[in-house]
Amino acid sequence: MCRDALIVVFCLATLLLLPSLSGAEPKIRDEPIRPLPLSSAENPAKVDLGWQLFQDKRLSASGQVSCSSCHRLDYYGMEREAFSIGANEQFEGIKTPTVINSQFNFRQFWDGRVVTLAEQVEATIENQLELNNNWQQLLFRLRQDGVLRQQFEQIYEQGLDKNSVVDAIVTFERTLISSNSAFDRWLRGEESALSKKALQGYALFKSYGCISCHQGQNVGGNMFARMGAMGNYFIDRNDDMKRSDLGLFTLTDHEDDKHVFKVPSLRFAALNRYFFHDASVDSLQEAIQIMGKYQLGRKLPEKDIVLIEAFLKSLLGDLPPAFSKPTVVSQ
Ligand code: HEC
Ligand code: HEC
Incomplete structure (x- = not known):
């Protein structure tokens, strides 16, 4: 009996000590939101190459559009307008999300149609609405640039090819992390990092159940x-239904997947000028109120909306270094 109790005590003590012995960060609070990494260890030469390509308009068939035309380096990696102008025409009905922190999404795009950042780049180069290019033409064009070709040869054994172009862009994207937000600092144990309002907002975010979808x-x-788990947002929206409103359904054809989207990250929500995949709303408070109504079936009181807004503001971290560099004037 006495021996059993001793064993239990010993096991408990080991369990409690293990995290600190294994070198994990012991101070991180046990919450359903986790802090972003403080840095990324990428090869600086590759990052620089990817940063150049990200702004290179030769990536588009027309020579008019680069990744940063839509994911703006001077606007938090997202679009300032409701919709981006692509290689051919206006983007009908789907908002450009930020590229910052996109590596932490389990899938890319609103409907999650690709998994990795590399697949995302491959798809974007050939997407008619985005860069409308094809790889053969793009590689031919880039290889004519002797300086660029040499840069690639110095870093990649195979020189400039599809894989190295994709790899450079993805390596750059992996450095795009908005670390050190007030909320993350609080998660890491810095008691005074979070204002009282933000703390109350976080408590509401959890108690209302926002956290059941927006987490990690x-x-x-x-x-x-689903957008509209507790009511039909699309009937109430007062706008024609578009293909982009169908979400996951466009990939699976399952009725249950209509209007199902990847739950978006809220790390930059406080800086959005437009909200939701359809950019149908232009105020954060209204977006919170709509979430309460259509996702939780609740009418949130004004004072709670203000507190949740304060919490969302506390999620804004430092801008990654690339975003303070002057924008290259691309050819
Ligand atoms: C014409 C505007 C435009 C251009 C050019 C463009 N994008 Fe995008 N990007 C978008 C839009 C719009 C979406 C969302 C589309 C969707 O979900 O169907 C998107 C989505 C993404 C995502 C997924 C983010 C997420 O949270 O799901 C990543 C990553 C991304 N783009 C990176 C890039 C890179 C890298 C390039 C250049 C190779 C690029 N984009 C070029 C408009 C653009
Ligand atoms: C059932 C899952 C679910 C719950 C619960 C939920 N959300 Fe959402 N949230 C989503 C989905 C899905 C979207 C994307 C909808 C769209 O774009 O059409 C979204 C979008 C948002 C956006 C817009 C982000 C952007 O980039 O445009 C904000 C802000 C937001 N939610 C905040 C909240 C808040 C605050 C709560 C609690 C009051 C909440 N959400 C509860 C699933 C949920």
């Missing part, structure tokens, strides 16, 4: 959910 490192981006 990216405060979203790790599951699918």
Whole structure:
């Protein structure tokens, strides 16, 4: 009996000590939101190459559009307008999300149609609405640039090819992390990092159930959910239905997947000028109120909306270094 009790005590003590012995960060609070990494260890030469390509308009067939035309380096990696102008025409009905922290999403795009960042780049180069290019033409064009070709040869054994172009862009994207938000600092144990309002807002975010969808490192981006779990947002929206409103359904053809989207990250929600995949709303408070109504079936009181807004603001971290560099004037 006495021996059993001793064993239990010993096991408990080991369990409690293990995290600190294994070198894990012991101070991180046990919450459903996790802090973003503080840095990324990427090869600086590759990052620089990817950063150049990200702004290179030769990536588009027309020579008019680069990744940063839509994911703006001077606007938090996202679009300032409701919709981006692509290689051919206006993007009908789908908002450009930020590229910052996109590596922490379990899938890419609103409907999650690709998994990795590399697949995302491959798809974008050939997407008619985005860069409308083809790889053969793109590689031919880039290889004519002797300086660029040499840069690639110095870093990649195979020189400039499809894989190295994709790899450079993805390596750059992996450095895009908005670390050190007030909320993350609080998660890491810095008691005074979070204002009282933000703390109350976080408590409401959990008690109302926002956290059941927006959670993890990216405060979203790790599951699918229907827009309008508790009511038909699309009937009430007062706008024609578009293909982009169908979400996951366009991939699966399952009735249950209509209007199902990847739950977006809220790390940059406080800086959005437009909200939701359809950019149908232009105020954060209204977006919170709509979430209460259509996702939780609740009418949130004004004072709670203000507190949740304060919490969302506390999620804004430092801008990655690339975003303070002057924008290259591309050819
Ligand atoms: C014409 C505007 C435009 C251009 C050019 C463009 N994008 Fe995008 N990007 C978008 C839009 C719009 C979406 C969302 C589309 C969707 O979900 O169907 C998107 C989605 C993404 C995502 C997924 C983010 C997430 O949270 O799901 C990543 C990553 C991304 N783009 C990176 C890039 C890179 C890298 C390039 C250049 C190779 C690029 N984009 C070029 C408009 C653009
Ligand atoms: C059932 C899952 C679910 C719950 C619960 C939920 N959300 Fe959402 N949230 C989503 C989905 C899915 C979207 C994307 C909808 C769209 O774009 O059409 C979204 C979008 C948002 C956006 C817009 C982000 C952007 O980039 O445009 C905000 C802000 C937001 N939610 C905040 C909240 C808040 C605050 C709560 C709690 C009051 C909440 N959400 C509860 C699933 C959920």
